Amino acid sequence: MTAKTFAIAAVVAAAVALPGIAQAQGRDQIRVVGSSTVFPFTTAVAEEFGRQGRFRTPVVESTGTGGGMRLFCQGVGVEHPDYTNASRRITRGEFETCTRNGVQVVEIAVGFDGIVVADRIGGANFPLTREQIWKALARQVPVNGALVNNPNRTWNQIDPSFPNRRIEVLGPPPTSGTRDSFVELVMDVGCRNIAEIRAITDPAARTRACGAIREDGAFVEAGENDNLIVQRLTTSAEAMGIFGFSFYDSNRDKIKSHPIEGIAASLETISASQYPVSRPLFIYMKNNHVGVIPGVLEFAAEYMSDRAAGTDGYLGDRGLVPMPDATRRSLRTSVMNRQVLTQVN
Amino acid sequence: MTDMTISTASDLHTSGAAQARLKARYAREARFKAYGLVAIGFAVTALVFLLWTIVSNGYTAFMQTSIRIEVMIDAERIEGTTPAEKRSDLALRTADWRGMVNASLAAKFPDVPRSDRRFVNDMVSQGAGTQVRDLVLSNPNLIGQSVTLWVLAHSNVDMLHKGFIERDAPPNRRPVNDRQIALYDQLVKEGSLEAKFNFRFLVGANSASPELAGMWVAIVGSFWTLVICLAIAFPLGVLTAVWLEEFAPRNKWTDLIEVNINNLAAVPSIVFGLLGLAVFLNFFGMPRSSPFAGGIVLALMSLPIMIIAARASLRAVPPSIRQAAIGLGASKLQAITHHVVPLAMPGILTGTILAMAHALGESAPLMLVGMNAFVVDVPTGPLDAATVLPVQVFRWAGQPERGFVEKTSAAIMVLLVFLLFMNAAAIYLRKKFERRW
Numbered sequence: 001m002t003a004k005t006f007a008i009a010a011v012v013a014a015a016v017a018l019p020g021i022a023q024a025q026g027r028d029q030i031r032v033v034g035s036s037t038v039f040p041f042t043t044a045v046a047e048e049f050g051r052q053g054r055f056r057t058p059v060v061e062s063t064g065t066g067g068g069m070r071l072f073c074q075g076v077g078v079e080h081p082d083y084t085n086a087s088r089r090i091t092r093g094e095f096e097t098c099t100r101n102g103v104q105v106v107e108i109a110v111g112f113d114g115i116v117v118a119d120r121i122g123g124a125n126f127p128l129t130r131e132q133i134w135k136a137l138a139r140q141v142p143v144n145g146a147l148v149n150n151p152n153r154t155w156n157q158i159d160p161s162f163p164n165r166r167i168e169v170l171g172p173p174p175t176s177g178t179r180d181s182f183v184e185l186v187m188d189v190g191c192r193n194i195a196e197i198r199a200i201t202d203p204a205a206r207t208r209a210c211g212a213i214r215e216d217g218a219f220v221e222a223g224e225n226d227n228l229i230v231q232r233l234t235t236s237a238e239a240m241g242i243f244g245f246s247f248y249d250s251n252r253d254k255i256k257s258h259p260i261e262g263i264a265a266s267l268e269t270i271s272a273s274q275y276p277v278s279r280p281l282f283i284y285m286k287n288n289h290v291g292v293i294p295g296v297l298e299f300a301a302e303y304m305s306d307r308a309a310g311t312d313g314y315l316g317d318r319g320l321v322p323m324p325d326a327t328r329r330s331l332r333t334s335v336m337n338r339q340v341l342t343q344v345n
Numbered sequence: 346m347t348d349m350t351i352s353t354a355s356d357l358h359t360s361g362a363a364q365a366r367l368k369a370r371y372a373r374e375a376r377f378k379a380y381g382l383v384a385i386g387f388a389v390t391a392l393v394f395l396l397w398t399i400v401s402n403g404y405t406a407f408m409q410t411s412i413r414i415e416v417m418i419d420a421e422r423i424e425g426t427t428p429a430e431k432r433s434d435l436a437l438r439t440a441d442w443r444g445m446v447n448a449s450l451a452a453k454f455p456d457v458p459r460s461d462r463r464f465v466n467d468m469v470s471q472g473a474g475t476q477v478r479d480l481v482l483s484n485p486n487l488i489g490q491s492v493t494l495w496v497l498a499h500s501n502v503d504m505l506h507k508g509f510i511e512r513d514a515p516p517n518r519r520p521v522n523d524r525q526i527a528l529y530d531q532l533v534k535e536g537s538l539e540a541k542f543n544f545r546f547l548v549g550a551n552s553a554s555p556e557l558a559g560m561w562v563a564i565v566g567s568f569w570t571l572v573i574c575l576a577i578a579f580p581l582g583v584l585t586a587v588w589l590e591e592f593a594p595r596n597k598w599t600d601l602i603e604v605n606i607n608n609l610a611a612v613p614s615i616v617f618g619l620l621g622l623a624v625f626l627n628f629f630g631m632p633r634s635s636p637f638a639g640g641i642v643l644a645l646m647s648l649p650i651m652i653i654a655a656r657a658s659l660r661a662v663p664p665s666i667r668q669a670a671i672g673l674g675a676s677k678l679q680a681i682t683h684h685v686v687p688l689a690m691p692g693i694l695t696g697t698i699l700a701m702a703h704a705l706g707e708s709a710p711l712m713l714v715g716m717n718a719f720v721v722d723v724p725t726g727p728l729d730a731a732t733v734l735p736v737q738v739f740r741w742a743g744q745p746e747r748g749f750v751e752k753t754s755a756a757i758m759v760l761l762v763f764l765l766f767m768n769a770a771a772i773y774l775r776k777k778f779e780r781r782w
Contacts, residue, residue, distance in 0.1 A: 043553040053438035057721035250745035
């Protein structure tokens with residue numbers, strides 16, 4: 001068993017390793033990267049798409065919106081992904097990278113997601129405004145006319161009508177698209193009427209002052225695993241959590257959401273654009289890969305179809321808030337015509 | 346008493362002070378044993394608690410609720426004009442199977458108003474249409490006939506059946522509404538709803554719906570990853586160990602290599618993942634998410650462990666064996682390949698299996714090379730996209746749907762069974778081929 005064992009091991013190693021490197025890299029399977037918020041919707045479409053049997057099931061990877069854009073814009077060719085999920089619109093910088101690398105981008109809005117401030121079921125009602133959330137979570141808030149490190153420890157320091165409850169909010173880390181949207185939809189709006197912030201003349205400094213979230217323990221970055229936030233909320237009388245509407249929707253028996261500016265988050269209020277903290281979700285298609293990787297355009301067609309993203313579609317069951325039918329259909333036509341994105345502001 | 350002398354040996358043992366010292370020593374020993382028992386007790390309690398949590402959460406995943414329906418295989422819903430066209434593979438694959446299932450549900454519950462049809466359709470899984478399709482694909486003669494079959498229930502119904510959804514909770518806090526609970530009760534009463542053994546969980550592909558989700562892609566992915574890992578790490582590890590142990594001169598270079606190998610064994614696995622991402626994916630352009638790239642990363646990770654284990658077992662072979670072989674005229678190479686390595690092989694294999702078991706449970710470095718993807722098609726080779734068992738556990742743990750909670754624990758149970766088998770194999774090999782000199 002001696003020399004033979006060696007010989008066999010070596011032959012096996014060579015047999016397995018060599019063809020691997022030698023094999024040309026054709027690809028007959030769509031690759032999708034990007035946002036973890038859009039991930040559950042894209043996997044559902046991918047599965048349904050594969051089930052129809054015309055093409056192989058796309059491989060979907062969750063890398064976060066920013067990470068996905070980096071991979072997507074890296075170039076054209078089978079080693080680069082065909083789609084990327086995004087929980088926000090592509091930024092100008094990302095678009096420029098794409099253009100520089102010859103990537104033609106087709107933007108596809110697939111629906112909406114809301115961001116909820118959630119609490120355990122038994123907790124008291126807690127109607128919030130975005131300004132109050134800003135005062136609770138901003139790094140610096142005005143005290144006697146000057147911006148100082150946020151001194152607010154309990155909710156009743158922000159508004160005397162609130163209970164004496166410690167401020168503890170669990171939310172997404174900076175790498176997450178949900179965090180970007182939260183800053184844009186809540187923090188940036190919440191500081192609008194603060195005189196001391198308006199007094200900052202440099203727009204970049206003003207944006208920074210608005211969007212900075214405190215790091216003294218009142219806001220806890222809970223990582224990308226929302227199940228952990230749910231667990232924490234159900235066991236704590238003080239913690240509140242920030243996450244996507246679809247996650248809240250699947251865990252309604254354990255958590256409730258607080259109305260923002262008097263409007264509760266629901267499928268209806270989000271699709272009617274009444275609920276203030278909602279955002280569109282996107283997938284981006286690489287136009288250069290249409291006709292190169294089998295099924296690229298057909299995948300977009302499935303994603304935008306009535307049975308998927310429609311009002312009663314299967315994505316709705318998973319918590320995606322559908323667009324109005326007319327909007328979606330006209331968008332679908334422009335996607336099917338492969339209308340390439342030409343500029344991003 | 347200050348100048349007390351010990352006159353006899355018996356004084357040493359029988360004096361009052363000696364008795365007290367003896368008692369104190371016994372007490373110390375008893376305490377020490379008690380500490381040990383407490384430590385073991387703590388470890389055992391923690392283990393039992395862990396296993397109990399996993400098993401009690403996960404055992405239900407091995408049963409899955411199904412609903413019996415009678416489906417009319419409606420030729421109208423299959424594309425094509427002639428019967429032959431309708432039997433073609435493409436026509437059968439793209440037919441409106443879901444529509445047939447919905448029609449059969451409508452026929453089964455005729456008094457449900459139109460506005461509530463959606464709730465009826467949501468009682469069965471999204472994969473129900475595929476189940477009908479697979480049946481007809483295997484037997485196209487069923488077209489035009491009516492078939493009775495068990496289709497999977499939707500995960501919410503499954504959770505209700507298993508008691509994870511409180512039916513008395515207010516309607517806005519449970520995922521099934523009153524209409525669906527009434528239908529569920531009716532189905533249970535007439536015996537059309539049963540929990541059946543869930544083969545799909547072991548041999549089915551992954552899915553975004555908990556009731557359809559299976560582990561087969563992860564199992565196959567883990568297999569290919571380990572094959573690549575073994576094929577690279579084993580020969581390299583054994584050759585390195587033999588050279589270092591038998592041929593290498595003792596100088597500062599070999600000392601340096603030795604120190605580095607020992608240090609590498611302690612490097613956190615995520616570092617190997619970063620290396621894999623930078624070198625194998627970005628530089629060599631290996632396919633993302635493939636067991637090939639993952640296996641190489643794991644091979645680098647387990648190489649130091651295997652070298653250390655192999656060296657230890659080579660060192661355990663007595664020098665007299667080498668000397669006897671050389672004394673009888675064997676060359677050094679012959680002494681090593683004919684005598685030393687075969688005698689060390691049981692130890693080398695044990696170390697290899699333990700390193701492989703370690704690699705099987707590794708997730709962090711693989712996620713960096715893209716093996717945390719959602720993959721449905723079963724990989725046919727090491728270059729196809731795949732995922733592995735521990736990553737599958739991680740992915741399911743992050744899913745919002747309630748049904749994935751039990752799947753997560755069940756997947757951990759499957760992973761533990763594989764690990765148990767590998768460790769048992771290591772113990773068996775050690776016992777069977779162990780040699781004492």
